[in-house]
Amino acid sequence: MQIDRxxxxxxxxxSPVLADVFRPDGDEPVPAIASFGPYGKDVHWPDRYPLYDxxxxxxxxxxxxxxxxxxxxxxxxxxxxxxxxTGKSPGRMDLYGPKDAEDFHDAVEWAAEQPWCSxxxxxxxxxxxxxxxxxxxxxxxxxxxxxxAWEGLTDFYxxxxxxGGLYTHGFIEGWWALQIEPQRTGDDGEDWRxxxxxxxxxxxxxxxxxxxxxxxxxxxxxxxxxxxxxxxxRGNIEGWRRAAAADKWLVVHTGTHVDxxxxxxAQELQLRFLDRFLKDRTDAMDGVAPVQLAVRHGxxxxxxxAEDFPLxxxxxxxxxxxxxxxxxxxxxxxxxxxxxxxDTAPATEPxxxxxxxxxxxxxxxxxxxxxxxxxxQHLDVDGEPISAIGPQGQPVPMALGWLKASHRETDPERSxxxxxxxxxxxxxxxxxxxxxxxxxxxxxTSITLAPGERLRLELVVEDTDLGRMMAHDDPRLRRSAExxxxxxxxxxxxxxxxxxxxxxxx
Numbered sequence: 001m002q003i004d005r006x007x008x009x010x011x012x013x014x015s016p017v018l019a020d021v022f023r024p025d026g027d028e029p030v031p032a033i034a035s036f037g038p039y040g041k042d043v044h045w046p047d048r049y050p051l052y053d054x055x056x057x058x059x060x061x062x063x064x065x066x067x068x069x070x071x072x073x074x075x076x077x078x079x080x081x082x083x084x085x086t087g088k089s090p091g092r093m094d095l096y097g098p099k100d101a102e103d104f105h106d107a108v109e110w111a112a113e114q115p116w117c118s119x120x121x122x123x124x125x126x127x128x129x130x131x132x133x134x135x136x137x138x139x140x141x142x143x144x145x146x147x148x149a150w151e152g153l154t155d156f157y158x159x160x161x162x163x164g165g166l167y168t169h170g171f172i173e174g175w176w177a178l179q180i181e182p183q184r185t186g187d188d189g190e191d192w193r194x195x196x197x198x199x200x201x202x203x204x205x206x207x208x209x210x211x212x213x214x215x216x217x218x219x220x221x222x223x224x225x226x227x228x229x230x231x232x233x234r235g236n237i238e239g240w241r242r243a244a245a246a247d248k249w250l251v252v253h254t255g256t257h258v259d260x261x262x263x264x265x266a267q268e269l270q271l272r273f274l275d276r277f278l279k280d281r282t283d284a285m286d287g288v289a290p291v292q293l294a295v296r297h298g299x300x301x302x303x304x305x306a307e308d309f310p311l312x313x314x315x316x317x318x319x320x321x322x323x324x325x326x327x328x329x330x331x332x333x334x335x336x337x338x339x340x341x342x343d344t345a346p347a348t349e350p351x352x353x354x355x356x357x358x359x360x361x362x363x364x365x366x367x368x369x370x371x372x373x374x375x376x377q378h379l380d381v382d383g384e385p386i387s388a389i390g391p392q393g394q395p396v397p398m399a400l401g402w403l404k405a406s407h408r409e410t411d412p413e414r415s416x417x418x419x420x421x422x423x424x425x426x427x428x429x430x431x432x433x434x435x436x437x438x439x440x441x442x443x444x445t446s447i448t449l450a451p452g453e454r455l456r457l458e459l460v461v462e463d464t465d466l467g468r469m470m471a472h473d474d475p476r477l478r479r480s481a482e483x484x485x486x487x488x489x490x491x492x493x494x495x496x497x498x499x500x501x502x503x504x505x506x
Contacts, residue, residue: 001025001072003060006088009081011106018088019107021116022060022068023077029118031145031278032077032111035065035125036104036132038095040087040183041080054259064126064258070267076274077116081107086183093189095180096131096156096209104136112143120278124148124270126261127232134239138215146277147216148270150223150261153235154242156209157202157424160231161192163472164402164441165200165424166371170464170471171230172196197476202424213239219247221273223266226254226296226446227388229400230470234443237309249273249285250309251292252446254301257391295354296398296446298378298386298453310355314499316418319344319455321361321486321494326457333490338363338481342457343379347449355499356418357399357442359457362487362494364436365405368429370481371472373460374401374440381452394467397458401442402472404479405430408438415439418497435487442496457496459486 002023008016020041024030045051045061055061060068068078084103085093094100108121121143123133130152137147153159161168176193199205220243224236240250251269253260260266269288276284289305306312322331326344359374376399378386387395406427414421420439430436449455461482464471472478488494 001068009107009110011084011103015084015091016089017081017084017103017107019079019081021077021079022072023116024072024075027116029116030075030077031118031120031122031274032079033066033071033122033124033274034079034081034104034108034111035123035129036081036083036100036107036136037064037125037128038083038086038093038183039063039128039179041082042087043183052256052258052262054262056262064129064261066124067262074271075279079107079111085185085189086180087185090185093184095189095192096135098208100132101135101139104132105139105141108136108141108144118278119143120145122146122148122274122278124150124274126150126258127152130236134211134216137218137220138212140215140217144218146219146221146274148221148223148273149236149239151225151228151232151236151257152239153232154211154213154239155235157206159235161196161206162200162202162424164372165404165407165422166373166402166472167197167200167474167477168472169474169477170468174469197474200477201426211239213242214244216243217245219273219277220245221249221251221270223251223253223260225257225260226252226294226444227390227396228257229396229443230391232257237444241309247277249288249290249292253294254296254389256389256393293354293446295352295448296388297448298380298450310418310499311501313502314355315502316497317500319496319498321457321488321496323488326455326496330493330495331489333492334488336486336488338459338484338486339461340459340486344455346381346452346454348451350451350503351449352447352501353449353455353498354446354501356444357401357499358418358420358497359401359440359442360495360497361438361440361459362435362492363405363438363481363484364433364487365430365481365484366432367479368432369404369406369427369479370430370484371479372403372405372438372440372481373463373472374442375399375458375460376442376445376447377456377458378447378449379454379456383454385456390466391469392467396466396470398447399442399445401440403438403440405436405438408436410439418499435492
């Protein structure tokens with residue numbers, strides 16, 4: 001393996017970004033896989049973070065990027081690039097902004113012109129590296145041939161900064177201190193901990209950080225994780241659904257935020273995909289279904305191939321909130337006090353719920369705004385939660401949804417019954433005491449109830465129990481829903497819309 005360190009890559013405004021290049025010995029041109037991020041290309045993974053179970057230690061391991069010792073022997077060059085203003089790259093940091101996307105575009109085109117490159121370049125990596133993969137795809141550099149987007153996101157406002165209009169305070173504060181500050185090359189550039197709270201609506205600051213999926217036309221392998229409820233699940237599914245690419249595959253797996261990317265099955269799938277579009281091995285993806293889902297059965301999974309997502313044949317059914325209950329039929333008018341929880345009766349036969357979920361919640365309160373935090377839990381026969389695997393391996397609910405009541409407006413052209421689309425571009429205060437419908441988007445899930453098990457909906461006041469990185473608790477922006485009235489039955493029949501998969505497909 002040949003390694004070139006601190007290679008300057010020119011960009012359109014003359015300020016270079018610096019990269020490390022790992023490539024096979026010899027002079028034969030090979031395709032390249034690029035990763036572009038702010039975490040420091042020179043930082044050896046074990047020196048900064050503990051290794052995860054499936055991550056092999058070697059001298060070249062770098063956080064969330066492809067492993068050179070795996071990819072280079074298989075005929076690929078790897079390029080790790082520091083975002084401007086971080087690591088070795090000079091300039092003003094513009095995280096996830098237009099300049100970042102342009103720099104990655106320019107780096108792709110530079111790589112394609114190098115004598116060691118075949119002229120075909122892909123993007124690959126986890127999290128931020130996947131986010132930048134979506135971004136550069138929308139920039140449409142001519143030599144970008146494919147994108148492996150592993151647990152990234154595509155909608156900065158809805159998936160990263162303000163989930164349901166609630167500021168992701170815990171994540172932004174912790175991530176910035178841990179990941180960004182150590183790699184900044186100076187004081188130049190914005191600090192999201194100061195900037196984001198000043199932009200609670202989806203304004204131009206957020207719009208320039210959203211990916212135009214209509215412009216994503218290169219082949220995409222999008223990998224989501226049912227447990228990635230802190231940031232990434234929605235983005236990889238929405239990205240796959242809405243990308244204009246003719247060739248695209250979706251994988252939804254389980255596990256930690258990092259382990260699956262380096263698992264044997266995952267690297268072999270990535271290799272097949274990249275061989276197909278960077279090495280013209282036309283049969284490399286034969287037999288790979290457009291959608292592969294790890295359907296959850298308690299703590300186990302059963303893999304299923306499908307042609308689309310939501311799954312064809314899904315039966316969309318309403319589960320109505322009653323007095324502590326969830327039932328397929330609406331009950332008599334009643335009320336409950338927030339926070340509250342609602343359980344189904346024990347299942348009498350296996351029941352699979354796989355896909356997006358929506359909550360139509362009727363609330364009234366004595367205030368003009370409040371924060372709804374909704375959870376779906378899978379209860380075993382003893383009534384104990386069967387937790388999902390969270391990003392760092394911690395237990396998390398089976399699904400989460402959020403909505404700030406003043407952001408309840410929906411866009412009828414972009415909304416679907418199972419996925420309300422909130423513009424988030426203005427606040428509409430509640431009228432105190434007036435029952436008001438709040439359409440809450442709950443991120444997709446997969447839950448299979450065995451006989452005797454139950455589904456629970458929890459409406460909670462805070463989420464710090466899930467860990468600081470998943471908390472929405474900024475005291476400047478938080479509006480507690482404690483004491484609000486939940487309306488049940490009658491003309492205010494609050495209900496969940498759930499994707500029931502017919503028994504023949506389980």
